[in-house]
Amino acid sequence: MAGSAAARPRRAARPTASEARMPIPTTTGATGVRPWRELLGEHFVDLDVDPAADGPVTGEVASRAVGSLQLSRVRSVDQRALRTAGLARSDERRYLQVGLLEAGSARVGQDGRECWLRPGDYALYETDRPFAWELRAGGGAPAWSLLVLTWSRPGSALPADRLTARRMDGRRGLTGVLARMLGDLVRSDVAGDDPGDRVAGELLGLVTAAADDVMPPEPARADRALLAAVRAYVEEHLADPALDPRAIAAAHFVSVRQLHRLFAGEEETVARYVRRRRLERAREELARRGARDAPLAVVARRCGFPDATVFGRAFRAAYGTTPSRYRDLAGS
Template identity: 35%
Template sequence: MSHAIRDLAPGDRPAAWQRALSETFVDLEVTVDQDRDQGRPWTGELTAQRLGALQIATEESGPGTVLRSARAVAADPRTHILVRRQLTGTALLLQDGRTAELSPGRTAFHDARRPFRIVFPERQRARILMVPRAVLRLEERHLHALTATVVDEAEGGAAALLLPLLDGLVDEVGRAGPVRREQLARAAAEILATVALDQAGRPPEPALWERITASLRTRLGEPGLTPRDIADQHAISLRYLHLLFQRHGTTVGAWLRTRRLEAAREELARPGSAHLPIAAVAARWGFTSPSHFSRAFRETYGLSPAQWRRTAAENAPGTRPGPPNLSDDGRIEPMARATMEHV
């Protein structure tokens, strides 16, 4: 089945596109944005084939919006699950109070049983797989949690292994004979079910960020801690770990350095730690080089560790600083140097 909305008069194209999408998927309402389509008349193209329980479609269109309204849900008995895998351009999928920002390589599930909206800010192309909800073998509460969440192979987990395989299977469907096509379609449906199960059980990104950073706060004193250690602990790919920190405006190394300096600064200001050499405090919080710690501390806070300790002691209520064991530049005086040398 193929629909090409390019030979019609421009005014007839939105209605024709709406009919094509509604016949292929579920009842939908369509609006198109003629003005932003890079000065060209709006066009759309849709090809689809059904193989048993699985339907595979490729959709290309100019900017606009697709809406599955509450009225359409009530009037249309189809309750399939649709899986949108973005190939070019971008799309915003909104359902169940969430928004999935889809760029090439990203995938999201949406449920025809409830309203959804897809916004195309630019010309785009996507592959849409449609299956009966029973194929995914998920409880309704898990399906509800799955919709409009981004599945990205860069995030690791099952998606990193299975989405490229799914692409290969779908591409092979177009080249295979009838019997082989049915086999490939069944395999593709199983892959979709596995990806859905993995995604439904994956913590949402805010929860994952909180889990990772909470764990890291307990490991600040490990000088050999690496991004690979962190990624393995939380069962995500190294690439996704770096991407997660990038989305929060930092890097793994910078985040660790900042938290370690904060912890050391707090300990240096604590009266109960006044007897500890600065090198011992630095080592406790993951700094293997006292000189590197002193430089990093001064760059961050504008004072050497010794100056900060003395200032904190002078400002502490009811306390008077004793004679310092450290010089203003953080070097250990003779009385304490032996302690530092074996840290």
């Protein structure tokens, strides 16, 4: 959309993760895609922003620091915020973050997984590789609200690639208790020094321990290899409209039941994974230069949809706008 396609202004080199300091307590707002994108970059990391509608993009970020831990509240209109591979390479700030949904609905994706969050739920993600947030206000509300905790020195021994983009239930169990504690901390007026980073370190230990506690059992090496092979097969055959669980299972000499069991701990079914990847591929094609020259029916077939009508309905359901409008905004 317009936010991701606009030329990115040159700016001073970003500090590395080891050099970065949390900002002083501040509340700032922005109006317009580019100012909003720049504001997010100042408080967190560089992101592309895809508005979900044609109206004005407004938002507000309030941040303060407790030692090396940054506590933030973000409010804005419906949008997708994307950390692309290119941005992760050019912006070297490496943080571990927790996003706790305060109001609205959200979907976060990283490391081949995605999960939906309801108010009170939270998820972990890291900024040194691609991730995506889709945030919607819902219910006629003017804005969604996300509480973000950012660790500037998360350490190198965290098994975070196993923990990212997994829904942590904010209503029950240990993750529910922790969600309420995290929310209270962000909403409080606690700020200032944290000698030895004790608060940041102990809180990070609680977050990762709680996440590990609710994690599904790690699959055996053979299952991990099969899962990687299935994902690669899906990428190579997205244009095939016959790509479905039965075809995928047959290509890998397993039963459909075994295939579903393989995806049991992946936050989405095989069919939903295929559909998501088709829509993501279509979105990438629509944002490319020269995309206006390709009829939507051609884009639909390239991504495995039988016709433009089915493609349009699926695209709008996923991204809140039509393929043609998305293409127009991306090319503007």
